[in-house]
Amino acid sequence: MKPKLVxxxxxxVLTITIGGGLWSKDSKEGPLRAVLEHTASRNIHTxxxxxxxxxxxxxxxxxxxxxxxxxxxxxxxxxxxxxxxxEVVELQTAELAAQLDARLAGGSLGWDDYLAQRAELxxxxxxxxxxxxxx
Numbered sequence: 847m848k849p850k851l852v853x854x855x856x857x858x859v860l861t862i863t864i865g866g867g868l869w870s871k872d873s874k875e876g877p878l879r880a881v882l883e884h885t886a887s888r889n890i891h892t893x894x895x896x897x898x899x900x901x902x903x904x905x906x907x908x909x910x911x912x913x914x915x916x917x918x919x920x921x922x923x924x925x926x927x928x929x930x931x932x933e934v935v936e937l938q939t940a941e942l943a944a945q946l947d948a949r950l951a952g953g954s955l956g957w958d959d960y961l962a963q964r965a966e967l968x969x970x971x972x973x974x975x976x977x978x979x980x981x
Contacts, residue, residue: 901937903927919977931975938971 895907902924904910913923921931946963949955955963 897937898934901929901933903929920975921977935968935971935975938975939968942967942971 899905899907899910902910902920904913904923904927910920910923914920918926920934924931924934943964946955946960946967950957950960
């Protein structure tokens with residue numbers, strides 16, 4: 847996978863994650879708000895760099911960085927270390943979903959935007975992890 851593609855996909859994920867709620871004037875969460883507020887107020891597990899390294903089977907962030915610069919995808923890195931790339935997809939999808947849930951609960955993301963972003967979340971993460979093979 848090309849480094850520029852990694853940058854573009856990463857930027858898209860970041861934009862989707864933070865962009866939807868910035869222009870939303872009112873929040874349309876519906877009855878799920880109370881549940882999500884309770885969840886957001888608790889200690890939500892968020893992935894740490896060590897979680898990703900462990901899932902990839904990599905020994906350091908530098909190893910992953912260098913492999914990405916060489917054009918390898920996260921899936922190739924995981925598979926070359928005897929790990930399942932689907933676990934990388936699951937980890938990143940769960941992390942971004944938790945961020946979306948927290949934004950919805952905090953009122954910075956409307957219900958319609960939340961549903962739209964959740965619907966395309968897995969596909970975006972899969973493209974990021976697998977690179978051009980998946981597109």
